[in-house]
Amino acid sequence: MGDDDTGLLDFVATRYPQLRRSAFLMCGDWATADDVVREALARVIADLRRDGLEDPGGSAYAELMAAFPLKHKRREHVFVAPSDVPDGHDPTETILLLDALQKLAPRCRAVLVLRHWAGLQITEIADVLSLTDERVEAYDAAGCKALESLLGEPVPS
Amino acid sequence: MTALDERLAKALEVEPPLGDAVDAVFHRAKQLRRRRIRAVLLAGLVAIVLVAALGYGLISVLMPTAAGRPVPHPSPGGSVDPVAVVLAEVADLTLEPRSPGPGWRQYTAVDRAGHPRGLIVVVVYAAPTGLCLPVLAHRDVCALAEAAGDVEYARYRFDDVNAQVNEVIARRPRDGRTVAVMAAGERDTGAAGAGRPALTAAEAARAATDQRLMDAFGEAERCNAPAPACPVLRVEVPAVG
Numbered sequence: 007m008g009d010d011d012t013g014l015l016d017f018v019a020t021r022y023p024q025l026r027r028s029a030f031l032m033c034g035d036w037a038t039a040d041d042v043v044r045e046a047l048a049r050v051i052a053d054l055r056r057d058g059l060e061d062p063g064g065s066a067y068a069e070l071m072a073a074f075p076l077k078h079k080r081r082e083h084v085f086v087a088p089s090d091v092p093d094g095h096d097p098t099e100t101i102l103l104l105d106a107l108q109k110l111a112p113r114c115r116a117v118l119v120l121r122h123w124a125g126l127q128i129t130e131i132a133d134v135l136s137l138t139d140e141r142v143e144a145y146d147a148a149g150c151k152a153l154e155s156l157l158g159e160p161v162p163s
Numbered sequence: 164m165t166a167l168d169e170r171l172a173k174a175l176e177v178e179p180p181l182g183d184a185v186d187a188v189f190h191r192a193k194q195l196r197r198r199r200i201r202a203v204l205l206a207g208l209v210a211i212v213l214v215a216a217l218g219y220g221l222i223s224v225l226m227p228t229a230a231g232r233p234v235p236h237p238s239p240g241g242s243v244d245p246v247a248v249v250l251a252e253v254a255d256l257t258l259e260p261r262s263p264g265p266g267w268r269q270y271t272a273v274d275r276a277g278h279p280r281g282l283i284v285v286v287v288y289a290a291p292t293g294l295c296l297p298v299l300a301h302r303d304v305c306a307l308a309e310a311a312g313d314v315e316y317a318r319y320r321f322d323d324v325n326a327q328v329n330e331v332i333a334r335r336p337r338d339g340r341t342v343a344v345m346a347a348g349e350r351d352t353g354a355a356g357a358g359r360p361a362l363t364a365a366e367a368a369r370a371a372t373d374q375r376l377m378d379a380f381g382e383a384e385r386c387n388a389p390a391p392a393c394p395v396l397r398v399e400v401p402a403v404g
Contacts (some may be wrong), residue, residue, distance in 0.1 A: 014189075015189075017187050022184055022188065030178075031175070036178070036179050043188075044187050044188050044191050047188045048189075048192040049195060051189070052199065054190050055192075055196070056210070099170070103173075103174045118167070119171070122170040123168070123172070123175075
């Protein structure tokens with residue numbers, strides 16, 4: 007394996023878990039999350055090998071979010087507790103949160119995940135989702151408000 | 164960390180193991196690369212086929228002789244025979260030249276199916292002072308000539324099943340150049356189809372009135388009588404001055 011491949015291996019190994027968790031929050035399903043992340047990272051690697059990329063991390067998030075329908079589509083999704091939950095872990099809160107996230111508009115959900123889980127800045131999120139900074143801020147505020155209403159408790163943005 | 168950050172982190176506490184996820188990414192990347200290469204090659208191939216088809220189409224439209232017609236045989240000197248070029252344009256034939264002479268050319272014709280279609284004879288004359296195109300029933304009466312551009316001509320058909328002939332005599336008044344095109348089908352076949360001449364009367368007229376055919380002969384070439392070496396036509400061109 008050459009230096010380039012070692013660098014790519016490090017990149018994938020480092021980014022995979024974070025991307026996978028973001029994808030899970032977007033879809034609520036670990037198997038789907040794995041599929042989406044593999045495809046997204048494979049595209050980034052192919053692009054890196056061909057032309058190089060200015061911001062591989064941002065591109066990975068952009069590829070990831072492109073896999074989810076972000077326009078005009080809200081899915082009703084019923085989450086159930088996984089069978090292999092460790093002792094002492096109550097899945098109820100997780101299920102309620104995933105359910106509430108799924109009820110948000112897709113762009114709102116994407117903005118909340120990227121900002122509050124992935125820790126991206128407003129401008130980075132704007133690049134990833136091809137939106138203006140103002141739109142990202144508006145989605146963030148609206149998403150938090152909607153989530154607060156769904157969960158029945160305050161969600162500071 | 165805000166309350167939302169914490170709640171999101173909590174939702175991710177129970178996470179299945181990664182397994183061989185990293186290897187799977189590289190495997191997927193390899194598949195993707197192969198797919199992209201195939202797509203590029205396919206696109207290139209499609210582009211080449213399109214360009215070739217477009218080129219062929221254009222050539223067929225703009226140069227029907229080159230694409231859709233048999234290419235006339237070059238003359239012994241290596242250049243293309245201009246008489247054969249005109250004949251090949253008016254009918255879908257393969258022409259085999261026979262020994263030419265001053266003022267005349269002869270070709271044996273074979274159709275697309277490979278059937279022999281007899282002989283085509285092209286003869287030129289000089290008739291600067293005018294020409295009486297004969298009427299078959301009365302050879303001393305002049306026919307009412309048809310016109311194609313600045314060329315006047317008369318058509319003659321002989322439908323004897325064993326000796327079918329289509330002949331056209333055409334004259335260009337401005338310089339008197341006169342051309343006779345005779346297509347004689349295979350003789351004694353006993354069948355109308357088998358003995359059909361290589362050129363219909365209309366095709367013979369198109370060839371005979373084509374300026375390129377008239378100009379395909381040298382200025383000094385002519386079969387004005389007496390010209391014992393010239394071929395004998397079914398309808399002889401009257402003696403001209």
